[in-house]
Amino acid sequence: MDNAVEINKYSYMDKYQKKVNFLTPEDNIPKLVSKVRVFNEENKVKYINLIDEKILTIYLNSQEVLTALTVCDYPEYLAVGFMYNQNIISSKAEIKEVEFNQELSAVVVRTSKETLFEAQNVKRIKTSGCAMGTVFGDMFNKIKPIPKQNFKKYAINDIRNLVKEIIGLPSLYMEAGAIHGSVLCERDQILVYMEDVGRHNAIDKISGWIVLEEIDPTDKILYTTGRLTSEMVLKAISMGVPILVSRSGFTKSAVHLARKFNLSMIGRFKGKRFLCVSGFERILL
Amino acid sequence: MDNAVEINKYSYMDKYQKKVNFLTPEDNIPKLVSKVRVFNEENKVKYINLIDEKILTIYLNSQEVLTALTVCDYPEYLAVGFMYNQNIISSKAEIKEVEFNQELSAVVVRTSKETLFEAQNVKRIKTSGCAMGTVFGDMFNKIKPIPKQNFKKYAINDIRNLVKEIIGLPSLYMEAGAIHGSVLCERDQILVYMEDVGRHNAIDKISGWIVLEEIDPTDKILYTTGRLTSEMVLKAISMGVPILVSRSGFTKSAVHLARKFNLSMIGRFKGKRFLCVSGFERILL
Numbered sequence: 180m181d182n183a184v185e186i187n188k189y190s191y192m193d194k195y196q197k198k199v200n201f202l203t204p205e206d207n208i209p210k211l212v213s214k215v216r217v218f219n220e221e222n223k224v225k226y227i228n229l230i231d232e233k234i235l236t237i238y239l240n241s242q243e244v245l246t247a248l249t250v251c252d253y254p255e256y257l258a259v260g261f262m263y264n265q266n267i268i269s270s271k272a273e274i275k276e277v278e279f280n281q282e283l284s285a286v287v288v289r290t291s292k293e294t295l296f297e298a299q300n301v302k303r304i305k306t307s308g309c310a311m312g313t314v315f316g317d318m319f320n321k322i323k324p325i326p327k328q329n330f331k332k333y334a335i336n337d338i339r340n341l342v343k344e345i346i347g348l349p350s351l352y353m354e355a356g357a358i359h360g361s362v363l364c365e366r367d368q369i370l371v372y373m374e375d376v377g378r379h380n381a382i383d384k385i386s387g388w389i390v391l392e393e394i395d396p397t398d399k400i401l402y403t404t405g406r407l408t409s410e411m412v413l414k415a416i417s418m419g420v421p422i423l424v425s426r427s428g429f430t431k432s433a434v435h436l437a438r439k440f441n442l443s444m445i446g447r448f449k450g451k452r453f454l455c456v457s458g459f460e461r462i463l464l
Numbered sequence: 465m466d467n468a469v470e471i472n473k474y475s476y477m478d479k480y481q482k483k484v485n486f487l488t489p490e491d492n493i494p495k496l497v498s499k500v501r502v503f504n505e506e507n508k509v510k511y512i513n514l515i516d517e518k519i520l521t522i523y524l525n526s527q528e529v530l531t532a533l534t535v536c537d538y539p540e541y542l543a544v545g546f547m548y549n550q551n552i553i554s555s556k557a558e559i560k561e562v563e564f565n566q567e568l569s570a571v572v573v574r575t576s577k578e579t580l581f582e583a584q585n586v587k588r589i590k591t592s593g594c595a596m597g598t599v600f601g602d603m604f605n606k607i608k609p610i611p612k613q614n615f616k617k618y619a620i621n622d623i624r625n626l627v628k629e630i631i632g633l634p635s636l637y638m639e640a641g642a643i644h645g646s647v648l649c650e651r652d653q654i655l656v657y658m659e660d661v662g663r664h665n666a667i668d669k670i671s672g673w674i675v676l677e678e679i680d681p682t683d684k685i686l687y688t689t690g691r692l693t694s695e696m697v698l699k700a701i702s703m704g705v706p707i708l709v710s711r712s713g714f715t716k717s718a719v720h721l722a723r724k725f726n727l728s729m730i731g732r733f734k735g736k737r738f739l740c741v742s743g744f745e746r747i748l749l
Contacts, residue, residue, distance in 0.1 A: 215719055218740045220620070222749055227739065229716040232694050248694060248717075335505070357691045357713035376693055376715060406642045408661055409517050409533060428642035430661060431514040432533075434500050454502045454512065464507055 202388070203372040204360075205349045207252045212354045228355040232376050238287040239267060242297050249380050250351070250358070253373070253387070254279045254286040257380060260387030262288060264417045266321035267296040271390050322416045325441040326397075332463040333400060333422060335453075337367050342424070342448055345402060350374060352404070361385050362402040363394075363420070370399070378405030379414065386418045396420045403427075407446050412436045422461055424448055429456060487673070488657040489645075490634045492537045497639045513640040517661050523572040524552060527582050534665050535636070535643070538658070538672070539564045539571040542665060545672030547573060549702045551606035552581040556675050607701045610726045611682075617748040618685060618707060620738075622652050627709070627733055630687060635659060637689070646670050647687040648679075648705070655684070663690030664699065671703045681705045692718045692731050701725045707746055709733055714741060 204211075214226045233251040237244045237258045244267065249257060255277045262268045268290065275289045341364050351358045351374045360374045361381035373384040382403060389396050400422040401415055407429035413436060415423045422443040429446045434456045437444040443458025455462065489496075499511045518536040522529045522543045529552065534542060540562045547553045553575065560574045626649050636643045636659045645659045646666035658669040667688060674681050685707040686700055692714035698721060700708045707728040714731045719741045722729040728743025740747065 213716060215716055215741065217719075218744055220736060220738050220749075225739065229714060229719065232715050232717040355713075357693070357715050376691075406661075408642070428640075429514060430517050430642050431498060431500055432517040434502075434514065451505060453505050454510065455504075456500065456502045459503055464505075 201370065203348055203369070204252070204351050204374050207250075208349065208351060208354050211250050211252060211351060230351055230355045230358055230376070233284060236283075236285045237261060238285060239294060239296060240287070240289055244296075247380060248376055250375050251284070253384050256373075256384040256387030256391065257375075258286040258288050258387065259390050260383035260385065263390050264383055264386050264414045266417070267294060268390075269321075271393060274391075277391075322413060322440060324439070325416060325419065325421045327441055327460070330421060330461055331398065332461055333366075334463045338400065338424060338445075338448075338462075339451070340367060341369065341400070342402060342426070344369060345372065348372060359405045360403070361405075363389070364400045364402065365398060370394075378403060379410060381405075382411060382414050382418075386414065389418060400424060406430070407433045407437075407444060409433050409436055412442060412444065416440045416442050422458070424453075486655065488633055488654070489537070489636050489659050492535075493634065493636060493639050496535050496537060496636060515636055515640045515643055515661070519569060521568075521570045522546060523570060524579060524581060525572070525574055529581075532665060533661055535660050536569070538669050541658075541669040541672030541676065542660075543571040543573050543672065544675050545668035545670065548675050549668055549671050549699045551702070552579060554606075556678060559676075562676075607698060607725060609724070610701065610704065610706045612726055612745070615706060615746055616683065617746055618651075619748045623685065623709060623730075623733075623747075624736070625652060626654065626685070627687060627711070629654060630657065633657060644690045645688065646690075648674070649685045649687065650683060655679075663688060663696060666690075667696060667699050667703075671699065674703060685709060688712075691715070692722075692729060694718050694721055697721045697725075697727060697729065701727050707743070709738075 211230055212228045215229045217225050217227055219225050230250055232248045235247045235249050235251055235254055237247060239262060245261060247257065259277060268274065273290050275291045277286065277288050279286045345362050350360060352360055358374050358376060359378040359381050360372060362372045363370045363385050371385055371388050373381045375381040375384065396419040399420050401420045402424045403411065404426055405411065406427040407425050409430065409432040412433045424445045426448050427446060437457040441458060443461040445453050445455045447454045496515055497513045500514045502510050502512055504510050515535055517533045520532045520534050520536055520539055522532060524547060530546060532542065544562060553559065558575050560576045562571065562573050564571045630647050635645060637645055643659050643661060644663040644666050645657060647657045648655045648670050656670055656673050658666045660666040660669065681704040684705050686705045687709045688696065689711055690696065691712040692710050694715065694717040697718045709730045711733050712731060722742040726743060728746040730738050730740045732739045
C-alpha cells in the first residue's frame, strides 16, 4: 500500500474546485438554501429562505462513530475534523481514504491500521460503557497546552477588520439565518469560512480542512459566531489554534480551560468592544 | 416491590421545595453564577458573571447512556426527559427510582424491568452499531402526529404577553448570558422555565418535569430562545406539546417535521412580529 498516492485522494480543495486557502460558503448558497411558504403576524403569505439539515452517518472503517445533523456541504472535512478533535485519529498519515456516499448519506474514514478507538470500543462494550463518555476522556488525554513562545502578536485592529470582513461576506447566515459560522484566518487573511446548523460541526469542518490540507495551525486565529462553551474551547485547543474569538459570550468552564491550556480567548467581540479572558500576551492593543 | 411508594421518591418539586406548577431559574442564580476577572478593549479589569458547566453522566440502570455538559440544576429531570424524548423510556410507570450522586456527578434512572434499549444495545454492540445513530431511529419510531381536534385555540396576544413576561423574569441569561431557555406555559401562565448551556438540555429538563410530575402536555405551549432545528422539533413532538414558539429562526427540516406531525410552530417571535410555518389553526389572531 503506497500511502503517499492514496493520500492524494484528499485533495478536496481540487474536488470542490476551490483555490487552496480561500474557501467560503458563497458557492454553496444556491444548493443549500430554498424558499418556504409561511404566514406572518398579519396572516399574509411570505416566502422565506431556509437551510436544510441532512442526517449524515460517520464511520471509522466498519465502525459507526456518529450520526450528525449537518448542511452536508463538506462531509469529508466534517468526518475527519470530528475524529481529529475527539482524538480518534491523530494525523493525516493514519488515513488511507475518505469516501462520501451521497445516496446512503454516509462518510467513511478508512485507516491503514485498526485504530485505538476501534480496539477500545470492543473493550468498552464488554464493560457496558458508552462511546460518548469515554470520548470526553480521550479528548482530555490528547490536548496539550498551546506554546507561549515564538508567537508574532496579532494587532487588535487587524482582528477588528477581519471580523468586519467576515460579517460582510455572503453566507448561509445572511441568506437563511439559523446557522453558525467558524472562520480560520492568518494575519489579515480569511482562509476558510465554514457554516453549519451546529457550532461544533462548523469548527470540526475547519479542523478537517487543517488536517487534510496539512495546514500549520500555530499562527492562525479562529473566529466563531457561537458561544464559547467548554466543548468549543476543547476543540480549538485540540486543533492547536492559539487565538479564539467570538461575537458571543462564554461559560466559566470555557474560561477555565482556555487559561489552563494557554489559549488566547476573546468574546463578546462587537464593533470596538470585546472582553479578553486569557492569553492577552498574543494580542497587541 | 411497591411501585406506588417508590414512585413518591420523584416528587422533586418537594425536594426542590418549589410550588408545583411554577419553577423558574431565580433561586438557582446564586448557586450557578460566579464572577470572573477579564480585560476589556481598554485593557481595564472587569468582573463579569459567568455560568459553570458540569459534566454529568446519565445511566439507565447499569448502562451509561450519555455524558452531558449541563448547569446541573435539575439532573433528575434532565436524565428522565432525555430518555423519554429518545424513546428509551415511555412513561413514569417504568421508572423505579432516579438517583443523583453529586460526588460522582452521575444520575441513574432505575427501571423495574430491563428496557428494550438495554436489550437492543447488546445486539447493537455485536453488530458494531452505535447508540447515536440508532437512537435517531428509535425517536422516529416513537413520535406520532399531534391530534388536531378538541383544542382550545391560543390567542396570539396571550402568547405575546407570555413572551414578554418570560423575557422579564430573573434568569441565568440575564445574569450571565451564554445560555438557552425553554419555558412551558398553560394559557396565560408560566409553569416551568428551564435554562441550560445547550438548547436540548433545557427542553429535556421540561420533558422530565412533564413525565415525573405527570403533567398533561396536550394543552400546553412551549417557548424556547434557541433556533428551531429538527432536533428541537422532534423533542417537542415527542413530548406531545402542540405549540412551539421561538424568538429564533428555523431550518427547512424543522418546518417539514412540524408540518408532518401537526405541530404548530411559530418562529422569529419578537415584539409584534412573528412567522408561523405550521398549525395556524391552533392560533387566534
